[in-house]
Amino acid sequence: MNTLLQTRGLSAGYGGQPVVHDIEIEVREGEIVALLGANGAGKTTTLLTMAGELPTIAGEVLLDGKPTKAPLHRRARNGFGYITEERSVFMGLSARDNLRCGGVSPEKALELFPELERCMDTRGGLLSGGEQQMLTLARAIGRKPRLLLADELSMGLAPLVVDRLLKAVRSAADTGTAVLIVEQYARKALKYADRVYVMRGGRIEMDLSADQARGRLADIEAAYLSTAALASNGNVKPAAGGAA
Ligand SMILES: Nc1ncnc2c1ncn2[C@@H]1O[C@H](COP(=O)(O)OP(=O)(O)O)[C@@H](O)[C@H]1O
Numbered sequence: 001m002n003t004l005l006q007t008r009g010l011s012a013g014y015g016g017q018p019v020v021h022d023i024e025i026e027v028r029e030g031e032i033v034a035l036l037g038a039n040g041a042g043k044t045t046t047l048l049t050m051a052g053e054l055p056t057i058a059g060e061v062l063l064d065g066k067p068t069k070a071p072l073h074r075r076a077r078n079g080f081g082y083i084t085e086e087r088s089v090f091m092g093l094s095a096r097d098n099l100r101c102g103g104v105s106p107e108k109a110l111e112l113f114p115e116l117e118r119c120m121d122t123r124g125g126l127l128s129g130g131e132q133q134m135l136t137l138a139r140a141i142g143r144k145p146r147l148l149l150a151d152e153l154s155m156g157l158a159p160l161v162v163d164r165l166l167k168a169v170r171s172a173a174d175t176g177t178a179v180l181i182v183e184q185y186a187r188k189a190l191k192y193a194d195r196v197y198v199m200r201g202g203r204i205e206m207d208l209s210a211d212q213a214r215g216r217l218a219d220i221e222a223a224y225l226s227t228a229a230l231a232s233n234g235n236v237k238p239a240a241g242g243a244a
């Protein structure tokens, strides 16, 4: 499958000060790539930079193999979905009107999430957190984007809802969408992803297939994602076997 989005030697941050360094990430058509790491590891900064919302400090972002600096939403209008950490439902509009604003028909959304049927006329602000994220995701993938970036889609949601969301993401990938998801919790992401990058302290420390990562889940969780790793300020040695 073609590589849709890629970074080479990417450094980025805030006010000219890099917080992520030398990032090499590749996302191909039809695959789900998961970016894992503890709070503060640099996942959101990386995603924002790949989306062109933050400038690069060094290195480059390539779209379809060509270096790009323009925000992706401008370069690839309609072909690009970005779900940020903030919930993006219009609280005063019904679910139906939220979909309309995103150019997605209620029918299309119901194909993805039949459970939204009973709340089509409910205002966004009255939906549960899970329903809001289903709505957000339906709006993002209902138009079959070539690329989907999603930051902490499942934050604070019940495990069953997380599975629903990630299954829908999987179905988008299976029809060709290139997907990059950020997840603080590895286990669920690994169930659905094809490949995994683990970040720590602003760097990519592991680059694994999902199968390899599943075999090393305990290592990943212990060394990179635990509060112990955070408490020691990132000075935890990579688990036995080392970074890939
Ligand atoms: N707007 C900002 N200005 C300055 N520093 C920031 C800003 N946003 C995040 N950071 C810093 O960048 C680092 C990485 O943060 P972030 O990319 O949000 O991590 P993650 O998404 O993995 O939790 C952290 O040290 C954080 O404090």
Ligand SMILES: [Mg+2]
Binding pocket: 043, 044, 045, 085, 151
């Ligand atoms: Mg984040």
